[in-house]
Every structure is written in structure tokens, then in C-alpha cells.
Amino acid sequence: MEFNDSKKINWFPGHMTKALRMMEENLSLCDSVVYVLDARAPFACINPKLNQICKNKPILYILNKSDLIEANDLSKIIQVFKGEGSNVISTVGTDLKDGKSVYSTVIALLSDKINAKKAKGITKTVRVMVCGIPNTGKSTIINSLSGKRQAQTGDKAGVTKGKQWIKVYDMELLDTPGTMPPSMDNQLYARHLAFIGSINDNILDLEGLCLDFIKELTQKHAGVLNKKYGVTETDSPLQIYEGICKARGFLMRGGEFDYERCSKAVFDDFRKGRLGKICLENSPT
Ligand SMILES: Nc1nc2c(ncn2[C@@H]2O[C@H](COP(=O)(O)OP(=O)(O)OP(=O)(O)O)[C@@H](O)[C@H]2O)c(=O)[nH]1
Ligand SMILES: [Mg+2]
Known part of the structure; x- marks a missing residue:
């Protein structure tokens, strides 16, 4: 893929x-x-x-x-x-x-x-x-x-x-209803808002975002994905993604990886605190 x-x-x-x-x-x-x-x-x-x-x-x-x-x-x-x-x-x-x-x-x-x-x-x-x-x-x-x-x-x-x-x-x-900026110039911030569930999931490319999330976690929060899913963090982000699919049994008929289900599960784990206490930003970028 x-x-x-x-x-x-x-x-x-x-x-x-x-x-x-x-x-x-x-x-x-x-x-x-x-x-x-x-x-x-x-x-x-x-x-x-x-x-x-x-x-x-x-x-x-x-x-x-x-x-x-x-x-x-x-x-x-x-x-x-x-x-x-x-x-x-x-x-x-x-x-x-x-x-x-x-x-x-x-x-x-x-x-x-x-x-x-x-x-x-x-x-x-x-x-x-x-x-x-x-x-x-x-x-x-x-x-x-x-x-x-x-x-x-x-x-x-x-x-x-x-x-x-x-x-x-x-x-x-x-x-008041939650409100977003009319345009998001800082796309790192936009991704963070997507990760934490502040943007309607239905308008997001969750599968691509999950790959971004995996990249960010391995760079800034080493050990989190290994601890939760047993994956090898020195692998490429895509290999880690597929490792999570395997670990969680997110496979389709024919053995293909079900990236969509996997992305939903990973974000659900993060948003409910099941990946541990993770702060994406402790200073402005
Ligand atoms: N873990 C945790 N969850 C919280 C906390 N505060 C709120 N929540 C949860 O966050 C979710 C969103 O809460 P809401 O109060 O609906 O958020 P809101 O800002 O009013 O959202 P909109 O009306 O959609 O803009 C709910 O599932 C809450 O239970 C908190 O301090 N910790
Ligand atoms: Mg509200």
C-alpha cells in the first residue's frame, strides 16, 4: 500500500x-x-x-x-x-x-x-x-x-x-459551539487538532493521518507504540502501521491490512488515554 x-x-x-x-x-x-x-x-x-x-x-x-x-x-x-x-x-x-x-x-x-x-x-x-x-x-x-x-x-x-x-x-x-480558525496555516497544529478529536473525523483522511501520528509518536514519544502494540519502532512508519494491524487482527479477507479500522482504533486508544499520558505540545511551534 x-x-x-x-x-x-x-x-x-x-x-x-x-x-x-x-x-x-x-x-x-x-x-x-x-x-x-x-x-x-x-x-x-x-x-x-x-x-x-x-x-x-x-x-x-x-x-x-x-x-x-x-x-x-x-x-x-x-x-x-x-x-x-x-x-x-x-x-x-x-x-x-x-x-x-x-x-x-x-x-x-x-x-x-x-x-x-x-x-x-x-x-x-x-x-x-x-x-x-x-x-x-x-x-x-x-x-x-x-x-x-x-x-x-x-x-x-x-x-x-x-x-x-x-x-x-x-x-x-x-x-458556545466549538469554532475553528477560518484557515489553518500551521498544518502541524491542524494535525494535532485532528489527532485529539477536535475536527470532524468524517472530513479527515484518517488513514494518512494515522501514518503522520505514528511518525510523530516514534520521533517525540519513543516507546509508546512498542509498549501498547509490541511493534518495533525502528521499522518504517508504514511497517509499524502494518505491525499494529497484525497485532490487533485488523486484516481483511485475503490477508490485506485493514488500515481504516486500524486508524480508528489507534486514535480511539490515544483519545481515551490508553496510550498513556501524551502531550503533543508543551511549547509553541
Ligand atoms: N479525559 C477527560 N475528558 C474530558 C474532560 N473534559 C471533558 N472531557 C470529555 O471530552 C468530551 C467533549 O466534551 P464536551 O464538553 O462536549 O466538549 P465541548 O467543548 O463542549 O465540545 P463542542 O460542543 O463539540 O465544541 C466529552 O466526552 C467529555 O466527557 C477532561 O478534563 N478529561
Ligand atoms: Mg459543547
């Missing part, structure tokens, strides 16, 4: 144009922005279009899915954000305690504004827009923060379709 270089990745369906417009329209109602990133690829999760829309509001960056990376990678990433003067915390979206810490950090960030209102006898309702790339855990964090399953969640890109305001005590949170 021969693999062509995987195609340029770009995913910007019409509903994202609509979602970005909705965010622009609603931002003036909001006091701050909670910008949710996937800790496995936090720099790929920065959408310049979103930053442009939010530039006049205080932003709290959330490194979510921090359970899927090692603590030393997490601290390196936090240093990068802090070094740029950004507000940042890490979370496990499903953890109620982390939901509460998102709440208290936002309140602390806006304390001057809240106290100024309080001095005039007004209890301020704090409005927060929760945004980010698809599948980073925005709706999950809102549910943990509110203690109720109010926002729909799911392990694929594009679960939230429209806007939804959710009230928690004196805070109103705007859940």
Missing part, C-alpha cells in the same frame, strides 16, 4: 461562521471570557479569530483534560501562558471541584468590577462567554461548575450547536 501525503486540513463549516457572529453579538453583554484549551495540544487550540473577537475582555485560559498529560508538561505550558501575562488554570472538566475553581477564579478576576457595583448597592450578575475549539470540554466544565447536566456533551467535535445561557448563582455562562 502507498500513502500520499495527507491532504491539507481545513474545517470551517457554515455553522462556525454563524457561531462566531453570534459570539461577536453577545460579547458586549459579557464581563469576561473563559477560553477552553485541550492540554494535549494547547497552542493548536488558540484560534486567532476568537482572540480577535475577545481582545477587549479579560480572558481566563483553561487547560482542560489535564488528566491526559504528565504534570511536568502541564507546568511547562502554564509557564508559557504566565510568561505572556495570561490568566491560566488547569482543570479536569468532569471534576466538580475544578468547576468550582473556574467559578472562583473568574470572580477573583472581576473582583474590582463586582466590588465597585457592591459599593453602589448593586449585586452584579457576572456574564461569561465560554469558548474554544470543538471538543475541548466547554460544556462539560459548565456542567461541573453548575453541578447539573444542563449543557449537552459528547466525545466528538461539534456537539453544541447553538448558544445556551446557563445561570449559576450570580453568574450566567454562555455555552
Whole structure:
């Protein structure tokens, strides 16, 4: 089997144009922005279009899915954000305690504004827009923060379709659909977003991407594929791919390799943390 270089990745369906417009329209109602990133690829999760829309509001960056990376990678990433003067915390979206810490950090960030209102006898309702790339855990964090399953969640890109305001005590949170940049100039970042499940699998060449993933893992995370599938990492990426097919029994009638099933299984293993804690980026490229 021969693999062509995987195609340029770009995913910007019409509903994202609509979602970005909705965010622009609603931002003036909001006091701050909670910008949710996937800790496995936090720099790929920065959408310049979103930053442009939010530039006049205080932003709290959330490194979510921090359970899927090692603590030393997490601290390196936090240093990068802090070094740029950004507000940042890490979370496990499903953890109620982390939901509460998102709440208290936002309140602390806006304390001057809240106290100024309080001095005039007004209890301020704090409005927060929760945004980010698809599948980073925005709706999950809102549910943990509110203690109720109010926002729909799911392990694929594009679960939230429209806007939804959710009230928690004196805070109103705007859940928004995940949005991609209109064009992805950095294709390494685009591949990372594809690997972590932030791009709709149906538009991707998963078989070609799996080969890219194997190349990246053998170069930057030696030992991971050997440990999980028993393959020899000094082999070529295609031989490793075929080794995984053999190890997992992904063979078609006639003994041909079932690359498609294999790619789905490898990405499923990675996305669910079954390859171990793997951080694709702990600094910007
Ligand atoms: N391991 C892990 N999984 C998480 C975490 N937070 C969320 N998830 C899972 O990630 C998946 C996506 O979560 P959602 O909350 O639907 O993500 P979203 O950002 O709202 O996605 P869209 O609405 O599609 O943009 C779900 O399967 C969640 O259970 C986390 O901290 N760790
Ligand atoms: Mg959502």
C-alpha cells in the first residue's frame, strides 16, 4: 500500500461562521471570557479569530483534560501562558471541584468590577462567554461548575450547536459551539487538532493521518507504540502501521491490512488515554 501525503486540513463549516457572529453579538453583554484549551495540544487550540473577537475582555485560559498529560508538561505550558501575562488554570472538566475553581477564579478576576457595583448597592450578575475549539470540554466544565447536566456533551467535535445561557448563582455562562480558525496555516497544529478529536473525523483522511501520528509518536514519544502494540519502532512508519494491524487482527479477507479500522482504533486508544499520558505540545511551534 502507498500513502500520499495527507491532504491539507481545513474545517470551517457554515455553522462556525454563524457561531462566531453570534459570539461577536453577545460579547458586549459579557464581563469576561473563559477560553477552553485541550492540554494535549494547547497552542493548536488558540484560534486567532476568537482572540480577535475577545481582545477587549479579560480572558481566563483553561487547560482542560489535564488528566491526559504528565504534570511536568502541564507546568511547562502554564509557564508559557504566565510568561505572556495570561490568566491560566488547569482543570479536569468532569471534576466538580475544578468547576468550582473556574467559578472562583473568574470572580477573583472581576473582583474590582463586582466590588465597585457592591459599593453602589448593586449585586452584579457576572456574564461569561465560554469558548474554544470543538471538543475541548466547554460544556462539560459548565456542567461541573453548575453541578447539573444542563449543557449537552459528547466525545466528538461539534456537539453544541447553538448558544445556551446557563445561570449559576450570580453568574450566567454562555455555552458556545466549538469554532475553528477560518484557515489553518500551521498544518502541524491542524494535525494535532485532528489527532485529539477536535475536527470532524468524517472530513479527515484518517488513514494518512494515522501514518503522520505514528511518525510523530516514534520521533517525540519513543516507546509508546512498542509498549501498547509490541511493534518495533525502528521499522518504517508504514511497517509499524502494518505491525499494529497484525497485532490487533485488523486484516481483511485475503490477508490485506485493514488500515481504516486500524486508524480508528489507534486514535480511539490515544483519545481515551490508553496510550498513556501524551502531550503533543508543551511549547509553541
Ligand atoms: N479525559 C477527560 N475528558 C474530558 C474532560 N473534559 C471533558 N472531557 C470529555 O471530552 C468530551 C467533549 O466534551 P464536551 O464538553 O462536549 O466538549 P465541548 O467543548 O463542549 O465540545 P463542542 O460542543 O463539540 O465544541 C466529552 O466526552 C467529555 O466527557 C477532561 O478534563 N478529561
Ligand atoms: Mg459543547
